[in-house]
Structures are given as C-alpha cells and as structure tokens.
Amino acid sequence: MKSAPFKYYVPSEIDEALELLYQLGDEAKILAGGQSLVPMLNYRLLSPANLLDINRVSELKRYSLTDEGLKIGAGVRQREIELSPEIELAFPVLHQALTNVAHVQIRNRGTICGSLAHADSAAELPSVMVALGAQMVIRSGVGDRAVKAEEFFKFHLTSDLEPAEILTEVHVPKLPAKTVGAFEEVTRRKGDFALVGAALLGQWDANGQIQNCRIVCSGVAPVPLRLRFAEDIVNGTDLSDQVLVNVQQSVMDSLDPTEDIHTSSHYRKIVTGVVVRRGLSRLVDQRGAANGSR
Amino acid sequence: MAVDESRADPVEDKSWISVTINGSKQDYLVEQRLSLADFIRNQVGLKGTHLGCEHGSCGACTVIIDDRAVRSCLMFAVQSDGSSIETVEGLAIDGVLSPLQESFQANHALQCGFCTSGFLMSLVARLREGPIDTESEAREALSGNICRCTGYSGMVAAILEQSNSIQGIKENS
Ligand SMILES: Cc1cc2nc3c(=O)[nH]c(=O)nc-3n(C[C@H](O)[C@H](O)[C@H](O)COP(=O)(O)OP(=O)(O)OC[C@H]3O[C@@H](n4cnc5c(N)ncnc54)[C@H](O)[C@@H]3O)c2cc1C
Ligand code: FES
Numbered sequence: 001m002k003s004a005p006f007k008y009y010v011p012s013e014i015d016e017a018l019e020l021l022y023q024l025g026d027e028a029k030i031l032a033g034g035q036s037l038v039p040m041l042n043y044r045l046l047s048p049a050n051l052l053d054i055n056r057v058s059e060l061k062r063y064s065l066t067d068e069g070l071k072i073g074a075g076v077r078q079r080e081i082e083l084s085p086e087i088e089l090a091f092p093v094l095h096q097a098l099t100n101v102a103h104v105q106i107r108n109r110g111t112i113c114g115s116l117a118h119a120d121s122a123a124e125l126p127s128v129m130v131a132l133g134a135q136m137v138i139r140s141g142v143g144d145r146a147v148k149a150e151e152f153f154k155f156h157l158t159s160d161l162e163p164a165e166i167l168t169e170v171h172v173p174k175l176p177a178k179t180v181g182a183f184e185e186v187t188r189r190k191g192d193f194a195l196v197g198a199a200l201l202g203q204w205d206a207n208g209q210i211q212n213c214r215i216v217c218s219g220v221a222p223v224p225l226r227l228r229f230a231e232d233i234v235n236g237t238d239l240s241d242q243v244l245v246n247v248q249q250s251v252m253d254s255l256d257p258t259e260d261i262h263t264s265s266h267y268r269k270i271v272t273g274v275v276v277r278r279g280l281s282r283l284v285d286q287r288g289a290a291n292g293s294r
Numbered sequence: 295m296a297v298d299e300s301r302a303d304p305v306e307d308k309s310w311i312s313v314t315i316n317g318s319k320q321d322y323l324v325e326q327r328l329s330l331a332d333f334i335r336n337q338v339g340l341k342g343t344h345l346g347c348e349h350g351s352c353g354a355c356t357v358i359i360d361d362r363a364v365r366s367c368l369m370f371a372v373q374s375d376g377s378s379i380e381t382v383e384g385l386a387i388d389g390v391l392s393p394l395q396e397s398f399q400a401n402h403a404l405q406c407g408f409c410t411s412g413f414l415m416s417l418v419a420r421l422r423e424g425p426i427d428t429e430s431e432a433r434e435a436l437s438g439n440i441c442r443c444t445g446y447s448g449m450v451a452a453i454l455e456q457s458n459s460i461q462g463i464k465e466n467s
C-alpha cells in the first residue's frame with residue numbers, strides 16, 4: 001500500500017461535506033482531482049486521518065459562461081474547461097495557460113479549483129486568475145465569503161482557505177471589449193511546472209496604444225507576482241521594439257526571484273525578462289485583430 | 295452520511311465497487327486506500343498495467359476510464375465505482391494485436407516494453423479524439439509518458455502509420 005490508512009468519506013451534497021469538515025477539523029483533507037494530493041499521500045509526506053472525496057458532489061460539477069463571465073465549480077476538471085470552444089473564445093489566456101498545465105492525462109482528473117487551493121507558486125492557473133481579476137467563492141458552515149484572487153494566495157502551497165472551508169467556485173468576470181491576452185512560459189520539459197510563466201492582458205486603444213496592461217508571473221515569488229512597474233512602463237505606449245527592450249531590462253534589474261533545485265535566482269531573473277517580452281510581443285501580434293470587428 | 299453503509303465495511307475500511315473492466319462488469323470489495331493501479335494488478339490480476347514512479351510523472355500506469363486516459367497510480371480503486379476501465383489487455387482480440395500494437399511492433403517502437411502499455415493507452419484515447427497527422431502532433435501525444443530505453447522515433451513512426459491507415463480506410467469506404 002502506498003498511502004497510510006485513512007477513513008474515506010464520499011458525500012454527495014455540499015452541506016454534508018461541510019458538516020464532515022467541521023466535525024473532522026484539520027484531521028481531514030479534501031480530495032478533488034488528486035493530482036497533487038495523491039502523490040503526497042503516496043510519498044507519505046501527508047497522512048491525514050480522513051479523506052473527504054468531493055468527486056461525487058454533483059452540485060460542484062457545473063460551470064457556466066454568461067454575460068457576466070465564467071463560473072467554475074470545484075468538481076470541474078481542467079480538461080473540460082480546456083475543451084470548451086466558447087471558453088477558449090471568451091478567455092483565450094485561460095485556455096493557453098491550461099494547455100501548459102501538466103499533461104492531458106493529469107488534466108483529465110485535475111480540477112481548476114484544486115490547482116488554486118493547492119497554491120503552488122509555479123502553477124499556471126493562480127497567475128492567470130490574478131491577471132483576470134477572478135474571485136474565489138469559499139464556503140463553510142457559516143456561509144459564503146468571496147476573496148479576490150490577488151488576496152487569496154498567501155505563500156507557496158498556502159492559500160487563504162481555513163481547514164473547515166471549501167473553495168466551491170471561482171468566478172472570472174467578463175473581459176472588457178477588445179481585450180487581448182497571452183500566456184507564456186519556459187519549462188525544462190514539456191508538461192513540467194514552469195521555471196517562469198507570465199499571464200498578460202491589455203486593451204489596444206484607437207491610437208494603437210496599449211492600456212490597462214496586466215502582467216502577472218508565476219515561479220518568481222512565493223505567490224503570483226503582479227509586475228506593476230512593468231505595467232507602468234508599457235501602458236500608453238505602442239509596445240515598440242524599444243519599449244520591449246526597456247521592459248525586459250527593467251524586469252531583470254528589479255526582480256530577485258526564488259532560487260530552488262530547478263534553477264538559480266540569476267537565471268530565473270533572465271528568463272522572466274524573456275518571458276515578459278515574448279508575452280508582450282504576442283499582444284503586439286493581436287493589435288490588428290483587436291481593432292477589427294470584435 | 296459517510297461512506298454508503300450498505301456497501302462499506304466499517305471495520306475493515308473496505309467498500310464494494312462495481313466496475314466494468316475491458317467490457318466485463320464485476321463487483322469487488324476494495325480497501326479504501328488501495329490505488330487503482332494496485333487494484334488492477336493485484337486484485338483483478340491484470341499485470342499489463344505497469345508502475346514506474348507511482349507519483350504521476352512517468353505515465354506507465356495509464357489506463358482509460360470512461361474514455362479518458364488517466365494515471366491509475368493517482369486514483370483510489372474506490373473512486374472508480376460505476377465506471378468503465380480499459381487496460382492494455384483489452385486491446386488485442388483473441389490474441390490478434392490491434393492495428394496500433396502492430397504498428398508499434400513493425401516500427402520498433404519498444405525495447406524492454408515496460409512503458410509500452412502506458413503509451414498505448416494514452417494513444418488509444420488520443421486517436422479516438424481524431425487523427426494525428428504530423429510529427430509534432432505525434433510528439434505532443436507522446437509527451438505525457440516517459441520511455442527510458444527505446445526513444446520516441448519508432449513511436450512517432452508507428453503513430454503516423456496508424457493514423458494514415460485509419461484515414462485511408464475512411465477515405466476508401
Ligand atoms: C506529473 C505532474 C505534473 C504536473 N504539472 C503541473 C504543471 O505544470 N502546472 C500545474 O499547475 N500543475 C501541475 N500539476 C498539478 C496538477 O495541476 C493538479 O491537478 C492540481 O495542482 C491540483 O488539482 P487537483 O484537483 O488534482 O487537487 P488535489 O490534488 O485533489 O488537491 C490539492 C490540494 O488542494 C486541496 N483542495 C482541492 N480542492 C479543494 C477545494 N475545492 N477546496 C479546498 N481545498 C481543496 C486538497 O485538500 C489538497 O490539499 C502536475 C501534477 C503532476 C502529477
Ligand atoms: S506509475 Fe503512475 S505515472 Fe508513473
């Protein structure tokens with residue numbers, strides 16, 4: 001047996017799940033897609049007394065795309081969102097990021113909310129959700145609370161969630177008209193966690209200048225890192241080659257990224273500059289399209 | 295409220311599951327912490343599903359559940375209750391290899407064979423979604439599995455041959 005013994009609970013209603021969580025306290029772990037949790041159980045890095053499998057809670061398996069935006073329940077697999085053509089059209093940056101999350105076989109089980117709750121600092125989805133201004137809907141026995149993505153991630157593998165809470169849904173607001181976006185990353189091998197990733201969004205105005213640019217990086221800090229100084233450099237410019245060179249330099253000069261077994265802080269800094277520049281060039285590629293009839 | 299009492303044995307921490315494996319449906323009493331991979335190998339006795347890393351990295355344990363390729367080392371058997379599982383043993387019919395297996399053999403796509411069942415199951419699921427026409431699509435389809443001895447060129451050739459012949463059959467019919 002790989003995993004240490006645990007008591008297995010498989011509720012079919014959210015209320016049942018919450019009641020169990022309340023009773024079991026921090027002796028319980030929620031099992032969603034299991035693509036991060038089960039490796040830790042197999043290694044016995046974790047040996048929770050109780051596992052609460054939320055895969056049979058049908059209420060959590062829904063997602064919806066409306067005029068207000070996208071809502072994704074905790075039971076929705078990453079692959080389902082990736083395969084929706086409507087979501088790809090409405091949120092191309094989310095689709096691009098998803099194709100970079102692990103491998104198909106893992107996205108077939110892994111959930112969007114599970115990746116957010118896991119809060120790995122190198123994961124793609126947390127950065128994308130910060131860039132998109134998403135809200136986390138968190139439920140406990142006392143009721144619902146909403147937390148902005150920007151405030152949800154606390155540290156590597158640590159979110160704002162309390163033991164008795166479930167992240168039931170993530171809400172992504174509809175993007176303003178003419179928004180362009182890109183997701184870029186550098187990995188050592190296809191499907192690995194990225195050394196550095198960047199989610200970018202912005203709007204081209206009628207004068208051909210980029211506005212409201214958002215640049216959020218993963219892998220650089222213990223939480224998704226919004227590069228406001230870089231946004232300030234690019235906003236109101238035409239993202240000419242000179243601007244791109246300036247941003248790249250400024251990113252390299254300003255950051256002091258995490259150092260780990262995968263790479264040094266110095267190399268990560270260089271890669272971040274490159275990833276941000278590449279992402280901005282992709283926004284440039286979309287300038288014509290955005291000013292067309294969208 | 296917890297585990298469905300009628301199907302769980304509270305003393306042994308076991309549950310009854312009902313699964314269809316390669317087309318035949320059966321009930322099994324499984325320990326709740328038993329991985330799906332160990333269940334398939336040791337309880338069902340189908341040893342074609344291999345275990346390399348047991349933490350999701352290598353893909354050797356890939357099986358198809360309800361039409362999707364998944365890592366069987368990252369699921370518990372109890373979670374598969376009610377589902378349809380396909381393993382490598384389901385590919386050949388009466389000892390006759392499937393066309394994809396034939397192409398693997400013809401193109402030297404395996405050496406020790408340890409990784410092969412995982413690759414085959416990933417590719418069977420992928421080919422059901424549509425043909426693989428280019429080398430880069432073939433490499434993308436292979437990217438979730440690791441082979442430590444043959445390398446991937448033979449597999450790429452096998453996939454392209456397979457995909458072409460499926461298309462050929464469709465076009466000629
Ligand atoms: C080989 C491999 C490569 C990978 N590569 C990448 C990669 O490149 N990028 C990437 O981002 N990820 C990667 N992953 C991780 C993968 O994306 C996971 O699917 C994801 O991190 C977790 O989602 P899950 O649904 O599987 O959650 P689980 O593994 O079930 O849970 C993860 C954690 O979150 C908690 N949790 C889950 N859902 C909720 C909820 N609704 N409310 C509260 N707590 C919850 C669990 O208790 C647990 O602590 C990889 C995994 C593997 C095995
Ligand atoms: S044994 Fe399951 S992925 Fe390696």
Ligand code: FES
Binds near residue numbers: 404405409
């Ligand atoms: S054939 Fe030996 S590992 Fe792939």
